[in-house]
Amino acid sequence: MFNWNRVIKKFIPKLLKKFYHFALAKLAAFVYGYPSRKLIVVGITGTGGKSSTVYLLARLLEAAGWKVGATSTVFFKIGEWEKLNDKKMTMLGRFQTQKMLRQMVRTGCKAAIIETTSQGIEQFRHLDIDYNTVVLTNLYPEHIEAHGGFENYKRAKGKLFATHPKTSIVNADDANAEYFLNFPAENKIKFNLADLRDLKLDEQGIYFVWNNARFDLPLLGKFNAYNALCVLTIAKSLGLSIEEIQKAAPAMQNIPGRLEFIDEGQLFKIIVDYAYEPKAMAGLYETIKMIPHQKVIHVLGSTGGGRDKARRPILGQIVGKQADYAIITNEDPYDENPQEIIDQVTKGALLAGKKKGENLWRILDRREAIGKAISLAVAGDLILITGKGAEQAICVANEKKIPWDDRRVARELLKNNMSEEKSKYPIGSFVDLFTNEKGNRRLRAHCVLQADGAVICTGDTDVLTALDRGVSVLIDNEPRYYQPKDGAKFLLAMSAHFSNSYLFASEITQP
Structure with a gap:
């Protein structure tokens, strides 16, 4: 198939390319009737956390009763319809973006959340999208070769903030925060990690107090504490009460392909x-x-x-x-x-x-x-x-x-x-469980894989009772129990669980 984009990249001078992209953006908005004017549009930009912020914000607003649309590296969403992004392109082309915005309007969406990239901005893909709110997650060197240096990269991001949005929201912990806060906006909002009181991070999630409300979120890592704070700040700026945000916050979880x-x-x-x-x-x-x-x-x-x-x-x-x-x-x-x-x-x-x-x-x-x-x-x-x-x-x-x-x-x-x-462990494969006290080995249980795929154990009654309840192995931060009916998995779990302790198990032995 003939590819006009490759011809344009190869033969058209840089200045004409800019005009080409500019003209396409103008035409696309006109053809689809400037749909963003009928939506609350939130533009998320930055280096890290953009896609996660889009996803989490969409989930929170939806749980709060809003009908939303979204475009990001992770997924596309128009009301109830959504699918994973299969385009290998974060910010879609001008006609695709405007078409999706019009579909959001027709579906009755109240808000559109758009992950807005520096390269998309340089190609005017953000042009004639009426951003109500623009957000900076953070900024550090990335795509430097494409932009010809960090300052050019920063300026490209800045063009989103130059669209005269109603609200600009900036991560105040970022070294470049002031640059973005200097752009005009009716409301300028800063957030930083100090906004979260009693912040705790562990293998189960993140926990904190924000605006005197308690939040327990199943998201891992400090970077997700920033993403969550960014989302809560945006939601508050859009008019949601703290009570509404707290009630909807449990929907902020399970980001595809992110941890x-x-x-x-x-x-x-x-x-x-x-x-x-x-x-x-x-x-x-x-x-x-x-x-x-x-x-x-x-x-x-x-x-x-x-x-x-x-x-x-x-x-x-x-x-x-x-x-x-x-x-x-x-x-x-x-x-x-x-x-x-x-x-x-x-x-x-x-x-x-x-x-x-x-x-x-x-x-x-x-x-x-x-x-x-x-x-x-x-x-x-x-x-x-x-x-x-x-x-x-x-x-x-x-x-x-x-x-x-x-x-x-x-x-x-x-x-x-x-x-x-x-298939590696034939019928009759077994694990022996011993105690090791003062150098004396004593066989406590003999567990054998049967023809029906289960395991039968013989030995001391107290040990057999415990084995019937299951053997635990730590998986995804929680103990998972395998029982004799689980067959080879149970034998493997025995070998992994009982090691270097008072009770220890042999490796699986084939007959």
Whole structure:
């Protein structure tokens, strides 16, 4: 198919490109009847946290009774209809955006929440969208090569604040806050982490008091404390009472592809996260310190298409230092050679002390890389799969997109692995449970896998009673209990649970 965009990028001078994008934006708004004028439009920009803020705000407003629309890296939403973003584009083209805004109006939406990117702004995709509220989550170096420097990047973000919104909301903890607060707005609102009293972060979530109201949210990490505070501040600015916000706040959870746990009953943890640049990666590692785990096995890559090449070895170095095992793989190469990208990330991991074939692997096929991580994991380990989150495609050469979802692939591989695990242990496989007191081993239970897939244990009555109640293994921060009816999983759980203690279990032994 003939691609006008590639021709425009290649042959049209920069000034004419700007006019082309400007004219398209004007035409799109005219064709669809300037729909944003009939909506409360909230524009979210920044470097980190944009997509999460859009998602959480949409959930909170919806729980408060508002009908909302949203566009972001994570998803598209028009009232009750929504789907994951499968475009590999955060801010849609001018005609697509205006069309969606008109659909929001026709569906009866009260508000539209738009993740507004610096590159989208440079292409006038925000033009003739009447932003009621504009928000800055934070700002730090990113997309620097595309913009030609941090100051250009900051100025691009600033153009959103130059649209004369009714309200501007800025993270006052950010070093660049004053720059954005200097743009004109009827209401200027600042938020900072000090607004949250009695802030507590743990492996279950974040807890704080804001405006004398208590909030307990199942979101992990300091960065999500900022995201939640940003959302609450926006909601208050839109006229919701503190009581309404507090009542709706429990809806703020389960962001697809953002610290998302993948659970198929395995004895180790898997987290899929979008972190693709150094600051987000460092934040992820800070967060997982709160999650009980043994080894960390990290699957990562880096995007192509000329995007911020300098960060590739930095990502490798972070993971090389923090993870026990690093598996470097393909991500979104676009027109670049994917193996060269992998090699550039690998350089950083090698500098951090990793050794190829020992605790560092380069695997071009992303599915194979995730499978390798699963094969390395044992009970209590933590696998991180980063860079894509809930994205629905891998972008390769000639603007082709291969359908993909890290979460789906991880689930498929887990199910296959667990089926293989079951077949690995034939009928008659067993685990013996001993006590070890003053050097004397005493057999307390003998547990054998039966033909029906369950386990039968014989031995001391008190031990058998306890085993019938189940054996716990810590999964996703909570004890999960496996019972004899769970077969090989129960035997594996026994081996993992009873180790280096008064009671200890053998490994699974085949007949």
